[in-house]
Amino acid sequence: MRPTAEELNVVEPLKSSLSQVLRRVRPLEVDQEHRLPEGLLAELGELGVFGLTLPTSHGGAGLSAVAACTVVAHVAAVDRSVATTLGLHLGLGTRGLVAFGSKSQHERWLPGLAEGRTIAAFATTESEAGSDVAAVKTTASVDGAGLKLSGTKVYVTNARLAKVLTLTAATPGLGGAKKGLSLLILDPATQGVSLGAEERKLGLRGSSTCTITLDDVSLGADAVVGEPGQGARQLEHVLSWGRLLLSAGCVGTTRVSLRTALAHVKLRKQFGKPLFGQEVVQRQLHAAAAGLFGMEAIVTRAARAEGDFAALARLTTASKVFCSERAWELCDLSLQLHGGAGFIEDTGVALPLRDARVTRIFEGANDVLATHAGLSELMTPLPQSPHAAMAELEAALAERRTALSTAYGVRAFNRRAALHALGRAAILRDVAAAATSLASSPGELDAAAQLRAQALAAVRLPLSDEVPLPFLERFLEEVLS
Amino acid sequence: MTQASLTEVNGRIVAMIAQCASGVRAQDIKPTHRLREDLGLDSVGSMELLSMLAEELDLDVPVEEAAQVSTVEATLALAHRYLAQKQA
Ligand SMILES: Cc1cc2nc3c(=O)[nH]c(=O)nc-3n(C[C@H](O)[C@H](O)[C@H](O)COP(=O)(O)OP(=O)(O)OC[C@H]3O[C@@H](n4cnc5c(N)ncnc54)[C@H](O)[C@@H]3O)c2cc1C
Numbered sequence: 001m002r003p004t005a006e007e008l009n010v011v012e013p014l015k016s017s018l019s020q021v022l023r024r025v026r027p028l029e030v031d032q033e034h035r036l037p038e039g040l041l042a043e044l045g046e047l048g049v050f051g052l053t054l055p056t057s058h059g060g061a062g063l064s065a066v067a068a069c070t071v072v073a074h075v076a077a078v079d080r081s082v083a084t085t086l087g088l089h090l091g092l093g094t095r096g097l098v099a100f101g102s103k104s105q106h107e108r109w110l111p112g113l114a115e116g117r118t119i120a121a122f123a124t125t126e127s128e129a130g131s132d133v134a135a136v137k138t139t140a141s142v143d144g145a146g147l148k149l150s151g152t153k154v155y156v157t158n159a160r161l162a163k164v165l166t167l168t169a170a171t172p173g174l175g176g177a178k179k180g181l182s183l184l185i186l187d188p189a190t191q192g193v194s195l196g197a198e199e200r201k202l203g204l205r206g207s208s209t210c211t212i213t214l215d216d217v218s219l220g221a222d223a224v225v226g227e228p229g230q231g232a233r234q235l236e237h238v239l240s241w242g243r244l245l246l247s248a249g250c251v252g253t254t255r256v257s258l259r260t261a262l263a264h265v266k267l268r269k270q271f272g273k274p275l276f277g278q279e280v281v282q283r284q285l286h287a288a289a290a291g292l293f294g295m296e297a298i299v300t301r302a303a304r305a306e307g308d309f310a311a312l313a314r315l316t317t318a319s320k321v322f323c324s325e326r327a328w329e330l331c332d333l334s335l336q337l338h339g340g341a342g343f344i345e346d347t348g349v350a351l352p353l354r355d356a357r358v359t360r361i362f363e364g365a366n367d368v369l370a371t372h373a374g375l376s377e378l379m380t381p382l383p384q385s386p387h388a389a390m391a392e393l394e395a396a397l398a399e400r401r402t403a404l405s406t407a408y409g410v411r412a413f414n415r416r417a418a419l420h421a422l423g424r425a426a427i428l429r430d431v432a433a434a435a436t437s438l439a440s441s442p443g444e445l446d447a448a449a450q451l452r453a454q455a456l457a458a459v460r461l462p463l464s465d466e467v468p469l470p471f472l473e474r475f476l477e478e479v480l481s
Numbered sequence: 482m483t484q485a486s487l488t489e490v491n492g493r494i495v496a497m498i499a500q501c502a503s504g505v506r507a508q509d510i511k512p513t514h515r516l517r518e519d520l521g522l523d524s525v526g527s528m529e530l531l532s533m534l535a536e537e538l539d540l541d542v543p544v545e546e547a548a549q550v551s552t553v554e555a556t557l558a559l560a561h562r563y564l565a566q567k568q569a
Pocket of ligand 1: 122123130362
């Protein structure tokens with residue numbers, strides 16, 4: 001991330017205090033024991049990290065999103081479970097309240113959240129409402145002057161730690177809305193709220209993940225955050241922040257993973273020289289460094305859009321997809337370069353890879369997000385970039401977009417594979433544009449050129465839905481039998 | 482278009498809206514309902530609906546025009562405008 005000098009003045013001292021506190025974190029122990037070290041969150045709270053992005057009026061530090069991303073990346077470089085606990089609190093857990101909460105909700109909840117006395121969780125996913133977030137069945141019905149809430153939320157991060165829970169629920173009839181979703185905020189200690197067992201996971205094992213059951217929970221009307229019935233729109237904003245901080249975490253994980261890989265290939269000798277002397281390895285690391293630069297660039301650009309909801313939604317979609325996929329690829333490269341040692345758990349090389357895996361799934365599965373990116377590219381194309389180097393790529397993308405809308409009109413919105421391909425190209429265009437404007441050193445300029453070339457190749461890929469799938473089911477049966 | 486076929490087309494459109502806005506019954510849908518706030522469709526859902534409508538009624542609706550539609554009323558008006566154009 002590229003904080004300004006002013007942001008660095010705050011972030012650098014905080015990073016060194018954090019390094020002190022995080023020194024006792026042993027990622028492999030966190031992974032094996034499925035919990036964070038005792039008292040760690042309280043120590044982090046004392047540093048003020050849980051209030052980083054919360055308003056100063058209520059005890060927060062009021063830092064920019066870029067500063068918060070820098071801190072989350074720093075924590076993720078030490079341990080991804082700690083970073084997920086923090087990132088979830090700063091993003092999904094509190095953004096709904098900050099952006100849409102009333103003065104009295106702010107007064108009630110924000111001071112504890114800023115100090116880290118209360119940790120936040122956010123619950124929207126249900127067993128039948130995963131990628132299809134609009135299918136939420138949890139319902140808050142009008143009950144006298146208040147609400148009665150029932151439903152079951154699954155995979156809730158921070159569930160066991162949380163003292164504040166924001167969730168989405170259908171609120172039929174509330175505020176005149178027919179079916180709209182609303183955001184609700186509540187104390188999980190409220191009667192009727194119960195917690196399931198901790199999920200056993202592939203990674204992020206120190207981060208709490210449970211089901212939360214809501215059984216006729218009585219809430220006051222003041223539990224509704226912002227305008228009733230506006231939950232879908234609010235959710236988009238909350239998820240934007242979640243995706244942003246998740247992407248920052250990917251930067252931290254990838255950076256430390258590549259750092260380990262580089263140290264290893266410089267030391268490890270095969271064929272009479274260090275692995276780093278192999279041209280193939282050098283080229284792999286050259287591409288990896290460009291990928292990491294692209295990750296930093298898109299996260300920085302997305303974070304700088306924090307005041308513009310629409311731009312934030314688009315850019316965080318791009319950053320989430322790009323960063324989670326590069327994190328997976330580059331942590332995998334690190335493992336590969338470690339050879340057999342990479343596969344041995346005790347070396348710790350595999351842990352970042354396991355931890356990174358879920359980032360391609362949660363906060364919107366990547367292929368769903370790529371299709372969304374295609375939809376928004378079709379609906380609201382971006383103005384031209386001021387960088388001449390982007391011209392060829394932008395022209396090629398515009399040509400592809402125009403071909404799609406001319407051929408199908410609004411029916412293009414149901415050509416999911418075409419939208420998905422357009423979205424993937426648009427995501428790479430956003431990354432290339434961010435890298436192009438950030439690049440200054442020769443290495444960065446070269447990285448930006450690599451990223452533009454990758455984006456151009458994606459734009460020029462043939463449309464996947466032009467290839468018919470007549471034998472799909474039969475062929476699957478054949479090869480799977 | 483006759484009154485009967487107008488009613489039939491409106492019925493088809495409202496049924497499509499109900500199908501896209503899961504949990505809403507066709508008989509509860511009113512022309513003034515907003516696709517997003519009242520029927521719970523997000524921006525993707527609204528576009529899916531208009532796309533399905535164009536497919537079912539065989540209409541060539543440009544993307545830019547579809548993007549302006551935000552209510553049931555406007556959805557019906559858009560469909561009728563393009564149906565009329567097709568028949569002209
Ligand atoms: C560790 C963990 C923590 C989580 N934390 C939270 C949390 O704090 N709060 C919360 O609300 N939720 C949380 N989630 C839930 C997470 O956001 C969902 O798992 C995710 O959105 C995907 O939903 P799903 O699991 O139902 O997958 P599904 O919706 O069933 O999708 C499965 C797969 O199908 C494919 N797919 C689905 N739809 C499409 C499509 N339209 N086009 C192309 N491909 C498609 C994708 O490959 C997708 O990965 C968490 C999940 C995990 C695993």
